[in-house]
Amino acid sequence: MISEPLTLFIFRSDLRIDDNTGLRGAFSSGLPVVPCFIFDPAQISLNPLNCNAFGFMMKSLIELNHQIIQAGGQLNVFHGNPIEVIDKIILSGVEIRSIHMNRSYSEYGVSRDLEIGDFCRRRGVSLHCWGDCLLREPEELHKSDGTPYRVFTSFWKRHKSLGNPPIPNSFDYKFLPVNFLRGSMGRSWAERVAEFSEFDCRAEIMAEGGRKAALSLLDRIVELDNYRETRDFPALRGTSELSAHLKFGTVSIRESYHRICSLFGEDHELLRQLVWRDFYAHIGFHFPHVFQRSFDDRYADLRWPGDIENLSLWKAGLTGFPIVDAGMRQLSQTGSMHNRVRMIAASFLVKDLLLDWRLGEKHFASLLTDIDQCSNNGNWQWAASTGVDAVPYFRVFNPWLQTRRFDPECTYIRRWLPELDQLSTRELFSIERVRKSGLNYPEAIVDHASASSYFKNFMRYSIRGSV
Template sequence: MKEKINLFWFRRDLRIADNHGLYRALAAGKPVLPVFIYDATILNDLEDNDSRVEFIADQVNRLKEEFERNNSTLWIYHGKPLNAFKRLWVEYEVEAVYTNADYEPYGRERDGRVATFLRTQNIEFFSYKDQLMFHQNDIRKNDGKPYTVFTPYRNKWLEQFRHIELDEYPSPKLLHGLLKTEPLKDITLRDIGFRRGSLEFPEKKIDKPILKNYEALRDFPAMDATSHLGIHLRFGTISIRKLTKKAVQHSAVFLNELIWRNFYADILWHFPYVAERSFKPAYDHIPWINSEKDFARWCEGTTGYPLVDAGMRQLNETGYMHNRIRMVVASFLCKHLLIDWRWGEAYFAEKLLDYELASNNGGWQWAAGTGCDAAPYFRVFNPTLQAQKFDPEFKYIRRWVPEFDDLSYPQPMVEHKLARQRAIDTYKKALASG
């Protein structure tokens, strides 16, 4: 008779330290076999040089090596998760599957299918809070409804935060509970149909000086004054508990950004339709112009607005864009060009190394005025004034738009004052008729 084991399923938590679900699996008493699945449903929609897959593969290989140093291994599969668990059910005597919660619509559907199959085989499925400080139902209004405005959400978040412990889960101390087994086969990038890209990944480092100076410097894109931890939060190579603890110690403004991330995750959970439609239904009646020619110039960074162009070129070249500039380029696309926010959201989803559905969607709907607690439709960023305020010496602009001082640099594709008024009139008319 085969030995009974538990499985731990890695997803957006590619680390051993302070991993909630991994800790629970190891503490449960049965030998634990760690599992990672290259989900074909997700990968099939990506280009073969998507650097995020390269980042994941590097982290998966690192985990596998660490487990092998502890006389265990990582079971790696490429395909559909349900098929992976059907194979695991055949290969092992599984008592329970442990994992950390996923809050996105596809993740919820996928986990539901897996959990249903496991139940038919009398295998338990346990899911834990790990990528956020608070689950989707932890922060509620007094009447039990979810918040849709950030400030009262933040106040309740902070109120409840005062009553929780920020202790780390000591999962590394329990690695003796791993299943003792020989190394299993590696799966390479080439095996799953991908190749290495050209982008560099930011260091996983919580920089105290950056946190301490975050409030004063975070809006100036020429300065290297932001954490660059987005990709590490996205794939869980850093613990949200550890990062939150540092934010509490050094920067209330940085903590506020982490609360926004939790807020947008909650919005996506409670209102999953926002992944495809405006949070405020009336805004789905806006008659976008949706010029493909204008969209191409925005994507390329040739709009004639230097701050917009610098941001788009930074994104295209590095997979990163400064957060202040993300707001400017998003506002420009939706308001100046009257192009549907979903076009921009999809472009960011393709390019950003730190892409998260909830935060990306929330940010775009904020800029477009279509989301919960969004900027009002009549608020239209002036890219020229934004450049004067946040890049007064044009250092950021000149870095990414070297022809900025030359006659070859294009004239603005739209005139700000006219574009602003056109946007306000278009929104106002659409909302009145909707």
């Protein structure tokens, strides 16, 4: 039996010990700190479960446990409702004086943390929720009238005016070597890992989990001086590839920010992308209705007229539009998709196939290793022209023109559509030449010009209240 009072730190999407705001706060309590992680059934029982993201998280947890062992402790891993797990620890006779954790901004995360707060008040436990995964918290960045920003450029300017975030700090503490998993409290670390091995990723995921891989990518940022010029070309390795690591917190947002600043200065395009991540998190926090319906109320009740049977063809990469199909096959095979191609594929689903953006949002959420609810929602609503500061509805991506501009040698297309490798680049630029090739590749399931024209009229009339 442990006689002294303890501080419990709950890891979530912050799977590192260096530059971890909440963990540092836990040690500032002056009490011994015991680290834990809780597999929440509400998240891992999702149908379908995102096995790619789960596999990335498991690899990151294994590395995190090694970090904690080197710091004198052990990661205590539980499976259950977070409140029930905490209550079970308290009922076992352990005096938990305070609980520390980093904030969440997803729809479920905000609701869960409010419930944990209510529970801790009833139990007389001090709860501390720290801001860690964003550059700026939702409460500290707003317009002069106190309302949230709805336009990114204004958000960006205000963000820059607040100065740089804190300098990252290294971990220099020791954990208390407490093992809650002995006896009735739960299974051992090895048993818990084995329990969830069935959920391991089903794809050859491109992103490798863990702190070691994150730091390697952080070092590689030095190669991205020309990021603005290379980021939109899917055949190039022109992006940071840090998104999954930022999602699961194997690297901190501050480490990323200051690494970019030290190399390229405070106006580099990569920093702007980090602030876009903040922007969508703030939108999700202030306007949680976006997780159910359009941000723009004019489109809240749209009845999407597309043929639902085309959804399965889009998912499988069988639309007859090579750049779209290449992206969808990359996603299904690797759990990743280049950001430019994500925009093309999303625009195609909504503005060519005339299907509800939420169907695409859900599919991406089931496969992307770097899935972040706020960013995924924001990006889909941007592409659908229903969201905050979205692309105008009359701007429709032409898959053929996008191919010419961003995959001019069709290198990306050939990588993911090997059945088209026999065609010349010129042939791959033409729907007619692809159709007449006689290869085992589907004909285009829609006519782009007709479909995009229909979409524009559909949205125009919906604004007028005719739909």
